[in-house]
Amino acid sequence: MVMVMTKSKKREVGFPLAPPSPLKILRNFALFVRETAIGITQTDKALRSFDKIFLETDKFLENPLQGSPFFDKLIGEGLTKLEEQEEFEKPVGYTGETKSYEGQSDASYCAECIVSHWATIYGLLEEADRLSINEPTLNNESINRVKESLKELKASLYDLNITNRPWIDEFKARVRQFRKQYLLPLLAEPNKELLKQAVREAKALYDTAIEILKTERQLEKEGKVTRSEEEIEADLERQLTYFINKKDIAHLERAYQLAKMTRCSACVKYTAAALDAAREGRMDEAVEWAEGVRRGIRVILNKVE
Secondary structure (H helix, E strand, O other): OOOOOOOOOOOOOOOOOOOOOHHHHHHHHHHHHHHHHHHHHHHHHHHHHHHHHHHHHHHHHHOOOOOOHHHHHHHHHHOOOHHHOOOOOOOOOOOOOOOOOOOOOHHHHHHHHHHHHHHHHHHHHHHHHHHOOOOOOOOHHHHHHHHHHHHHHHHHHHHOOOOOOOOHHHHHHHHHHHHHHHHHHHHHOOOHHHHHHHHHHHHHHHHHHHHHHHHHHHHHHOOOOOOOHHHHHHHHHHHHHHHHHHOOHHHHHHHHHHHOOOOOHHHHHHHHHHHHHHHOOOHHHHHHHHHHHHHHHHHHOOOOO
């Protein structure tokens, strides 16, 4: 009989994990309370917006023939042809990209985008005309340029929804008319004479866009462009992002001034807390406060990550 000796395993008694730091627990609790407060504030803002819609609906139902700017716009623009359907709510202001210069208004930036779109459309159509100059009809290369022009036109319509300026509706109507009168017919039945007309009208729209840009820049310099609440919130989100990425207190100071221009008391309170922490050298804490406020702003702007 062979006896097998087994070596008993020595049981190791582990030490309990160290409890979390009280300061860390308190900080997490503060962040939770702050984000909850921002959420409550913005929920209240959304409910107030719904109240306005319900009020307009009541007025309209009481006297449908009297007219309502709200329902006139809804009926006139929102329920026409399928190809012209747009989102009921306008897109919010520019939030993610870097503008051409610090403090640029959405109106000025929108005008820049429109100039860029129509420079492209005009250039594509002019090239389409040149590529078929010795052809009896439009060739495939010319048709491809027309297709690209239509894509660029659709992109320009998005930018025309970003802000609300006196020239927007008229310019948007001209863009839609250009699409119906020239681009869609050119794709259905290629026609060199119609393309030449399209080039002339595209040039006119391009020139108009440049004049609009000049006007918006001048109004911006004179401080005559009233910024919407959404535009202010979008700028606040940008400044918080700049601070989080660059750790430059100047951006946080700008964010604090913008927060005071909003109706969000929580944004003001917690941006101030971030600014105080940054000035005292507690940069990690300042970034945490800034990230929380930015998260709340992005909820407002429908840009939750």
